[in-house]
Amino acid sequence: MSERFGVYIHIPYCLQRCTYCDFATYVHTEIKPPEYYVSLVKKEIFNKRNLFPQRELDTIYFGGGTPSLIPAHLIVELISELAKFGYTTGPQTEITIEINPATVDEKKLETYLKAGVNRFSVGAQSFSDRLLKMVHREHNAQQTVQTLELLRKYNLNFSFDVLFALPTQSLDELKYDVQVAVELGSKHISPYCLTVPEGHPLSKNRPLDDEQIEMFNVIHTELSKKDFLRYEISNYALKGYESKHNMLYWTDQEYWGLGLSAHSYTKKSSWGSRFWNVNSFDLYGKQMDAENTLQNIAAHNAQQIEHLDKHQALTDFCYTSLRLGAGLSVDKLGEKFGTTTLDLINKIAQPMLDKNLMSLVNNHYVLTNNGVVISNQIFEKFAFLKEDLATL
Numbered sequence: 001m002s003e004r005f006g007v008y009i010h011i012p013y014c015l016q017r018c019t020y021c022d023f024a025t026y027v028h029t030e031i032k033p034p035e036y037y038v039s040l041v042k043k044e045i046f047n048k049r050n051l052f053p054q055r056e057l058d059t060i061y062f063g064g065g066t067p068s069l070i071p072a073h074l075i076v077e078l079i080s081e082l083a084k085f086g087y088t089t090g091p092q093t094e095i096t097i098e099i100n101p102a103t104v105d106e107k108k109l110e111t112y113l114k115a116g117v118n119r120f121s122v123g124a125q126s127f128s129d130r131l132l133k134m135v136h137r138e139h140n141a142q143q144t145v146q147t148l149e150l151l152r153k154y155n156l157n158f159s160f161d162v163l164f165a166l167p168t169q170s171l172d173e174l175k176y177d178v179q180v181a182v183e184l185g186s187k188h189i190s191p192y193c194l195t196v197p198e199g200h201p202l203s204k205n206r207p208l209d210d211e212q213i214e215m216f217n218v219i220h221t222e223l224s225k226k227d228f229l230r231y232e233i234s235n236y237a238l239k240g241y242e243s244k245h246n247m248l249y250w251t252d253q254e255y256w257g258l259g260l261s262a263h264s265y266t267k268k269s270s271w272g273s274r275f276w277n278v279n280s281f282d283l284y285g286k287q288m289d290a291e292n293t294l295q296n297i298a299a300h301n302a303q304q305i306e307h308l309d310k311h312q313a314l315t316d317f318c319y320t321s322l323r324l325g326a327g328l329s330v331d332k333l334g335e336k337f338g339t340t341t342l343d344l345i346n347k348i349a350q351p352m353l354d355k356n357l358m359s360l361v362n363n364h365y366v367l368t369n370n371g372v373v374i375s376n377q378i379f380e381k382f383a384f385l386k387e388d389l390a391t392l
């Protein structure tokens with residue numbers, strides 16, 4: 001794969017705080033208005049414009065929060081601001097915006113389309129009003145249907161998020177969610193298992209581990225019937241509708257994160273560097289107001305950057321690659337980390353090949369269906385400390 005590059009822009013405004021959410025989001029009435037926030041992101045674009053080469057972007061992703069909650073012209077302004085400093089878009093650029101039901105009408109949709117937005121990620125979670133109320137979602141199932149029908153009317157590319165392992169959620173309810181999402185035109189489905197700490201209100205009456213595995217399998221079975229491919233552990237798509245932006249994260253490509261709590265990755269240092277923004281709205285504002293133009297990565301705030309060592313880069317590479325349906329490329333791993341490191345990986349992989357948890361396909365280590373179910377245990381085998389590579 002040739003080197004690709006994309007931009008993530010975080011929009012932290014929400015109608016409400018969902019009970020399971022741990023992202024950097026705020027109820028929209030409790031913080032300064034979107035116009036102020038967007039002005040801060042524009043400052044960040046200006047101040048950090050030298051950290052990545054100017055070029056036509058492969059992807060832009062507006063995440064949140066609920067980006068569709070803020071006025072549509074502000075989304076357009078951010079696309080224009082990037083272009084002003086050389087980060088342009090073209091017909092091949094995938095521009096995704098996360099939307100929630102009942103936050104987009106025809107007028108707003110047309111504004112997005114004129115600006116080049118061509119992919120929509122619908123954070124609806126379920127078609128069950130009972131479950132939506134349980135997790136404090138503001139929308140109802142009928143509003144979700146209306147939103148999907150609007151997107152379908154324009155023949156648009158949209159993804160649908162499905163939440164499973166909710167308290168008292170049944171297999172039939174989950175199957176219904178998946179079936180309706182596909183019937184209403186979703187080209188991409190992202191199933192997410194509810195993850196909450198012990199003692200959280202949503203931790204009671206959840207399906208047991210075996211039932212959660214059964215739910216995972218039901219999703220896989222239903223989507224496979226409809227020709228959806230599991231191209232990443234938590235993402236299914238019809239052929240050609242995979243998320244190009246998320247593929248940047250999983251294929252060791254550079255990306256630039258803008259806005260509150262956003263993370264970036266550059267390969268400019270020997271094993272790559274990660275840098276990030278604070279997750280406090282007020283502190284982010286103060287930093288953007290005080291920050292000057294950064295000429296290079298070395299000028300970045302030292303408290304918000306990490307230069308990776310080989311063991312960290314190797315762990316990331318293995319983890320993200322093994323999540324993919326295509327798997328971990330033996331050739332690319334050897335090319336990046338060397339033959340002695342590759343020998344180590346082959347040695348770790350062999351017992352999992354013997355147990356049918358992984359297979360070797362086209363010189364890629366790929367998780368089998370058995371391996372996917374216990375993927376976290378497999379990933380632990382490919383997590384490295386500095387001393388693990390000391391003799392390599």
